[in-house]
Amino acid sequence: MQRDLAVQTENLTKRYGDLLAVDHLSFHVIEGEIFGFLGPNGSGKTTTIRMLTGLAQPTEGRATILGYPVPGEASQARRYVGVVPDISNLYDELSALDNLLFMAKLYGVPKREQRSRADQLLKDFGLYLRKDDRFGTFSRGMKRALTIAAALVHEPRMLFLDEPTAGLDVVAARSLRNLISNLCHSGLTIFLTTHYLEEADLLCDRIAILVRGKILKVDTPEALKRLAETQSIIEFSFGADIIHLIGDLRLMLDGADAFILEEDRIRVQGGEPSKIFDAVLQFSRDNGIGIEAANSIRPSLEDAFLRITGLSPSVMAAEKGGQRGG
Numbered sequence: 001m002q003r004d005l006a007v008q009t010e011n012l013t014k015r016y017g018d019l020l021a022v023d024h025l026s027f028h029v030i031e032g033e034i035f036g037f038l039g040p041n042g043s044g045k046t047t048t049i050r051m052l053t054g055l056a057q058p059t060e061g062r063a064t065i066l067g068y069p070v071p072g073e074a075s076q077a078r079r080y081v082g083v084v085p086d087i088s089n090l091y092d093e094l095s096a097l098d099n100l101l102f103m104a105k106l107y108g109v110p111k112r113e114q115r116s117r118a119d120q121l122l123k124d125f126g127l128y129l130r131k132d133d134r135f136g137t138f139s140r141g142m143k144r145a146l147t148i149a150a151a152l153v154h155e156p157r158m159l160f161l162d163e164p165t166a167g168l169d170v171v172a173a174r175s176l177r178n179l180i181s182n183l184c185h186s187g188l189t190i191f192l193t194t195h196y197l198e199e200a201d202l203l204c205d206r207i208a209i210l211v212r213g214k215i216l217k218v219d220t221p222e223a224l225k226r227l228a229e230t231q232s233i234i235e236f237s238f239g240a241d242i243i244h245l246i247g248d249l250r251l252m253l254d255g256a257d258a259f260i261l262e263e264d265r266i267r268v269q270g271g272e273p274s275k276i277f278d279a280v281l282q283f284s285r286d287n288g289i290g291i292e293a294a295n296s297i298r299p300s301l302e303d304a305f306l307r308i309t310g311l312s313p314s315v316m317a318a319e320k321g322g323q324r325g326g
């Protein structure tokens with residue numbers, strides 16, 4: 001089945017003086033997918049979202065959201081689009097419920113539906129018991145969740161999430177990721193930015209890798225990882241210590257390298273997988289030592305990132321959540 005495109009861009013570009021913040025991006029987002037913009041600080045993620053949602057004017061190029069050209073028809077598009085900015089747009093002094101009601105009004109939700117929508121979202125997001133508490137008193141994770149709820153109050157078809165889990169602890173981030181993935185199951189198209197490789201890997205159907213305003217690669221996490229797969233890596237665990245026999249094993253491996261991980265565990269790198277399995281099986285028979293486990297080690301998205309960008313994945317680790325609000 002041919003699926004529609006939720007976003008389509010052609011040479012989308014933003015300059016700030018001499019700086020090319022977003023550099024001729026041409027990409028598309030398919031309806032119903034979670035599409036990720038993965039890139040280090042300053043790579044142009046937020047600027048792209050701002051252009052797509054009509055908050056910043058492209059210097060060059062064009063884009064459509066759900067078929068509407070932006071910025072030209074951004075106000076029409078906005079009826080079907082929710083935006084969760086990197087810094088919350090909700091009011092500290094209003095209660096959770098009043099924030100949602102305010103957003104419902106702002107987005108033109110019919111009056112008789114405002115309260116029921118707000119209540120339902122508070123329930124869906126596990127915040128109903130806190131509905132009368134001021135937003136300012138919420139934890140970081142709860143603030144994020146409510147900010148997402150607020151972006152859904154007009155039942156959009158597409159959601160933009162700018163760094164949804166930045167600065168959250170592991171537990172809050174995990175719960176928010178579950179929530180995001182459930183939203184997608186309900187048919188929503190999601191465009192999210194992140195500098196967490198693991199998050200992009202877990203959540204996204206496709207990932208665009210963005211560095212200094214340019215997209216270097218767009219593909220599924222699986223396909224990106226395959227790019228990093230230059231040689232086979234297999235780990236074997238044995239039923240007994242094999243360190244004293246490693247020399248014998250190496251002679252049987254026909255060019256592949258064997259490394260000791262623990263007394264009874266090795267990693268074999270390179271070579272042809274089926275030949276390696278045969279050789280290790282033979283070794284195990286010759287020495288009467290059983291093989292307890294054999295695992296092919298796939299490259300991680302970190303390996304792929306390094307290969308595609310030439311940058312160390314640690315450029316993504318820069319913590320910036322600490323300084324931000326909401």
Ligand SMILES: Nc1ncnc2c1ncn2[C@@H]1O[C@H](COP(=O)(O)OP(=O)(O)OP(=O)(O)O)[C@@H](O)[C@H]1O
Pocket residue numbers: 016019021039040041042043044045046047048086195
């Ligand atoms: N209003 C602005 N005026 C001048 N420069 C800007 C403006 N907004 C963004 N930039 C610059 O554009 C570049 C891209 O910024 P952007 O915020 O889009 O990056 P980002 O990928 O979202 O980064 P982060 O991961 O830190 O959120 C940066 O060099 C930034 O300094």
Ligand SMILES: [Mg+2]
Pocket residue numbers: 045046047086162
């Ligand atoms: Mg940003």
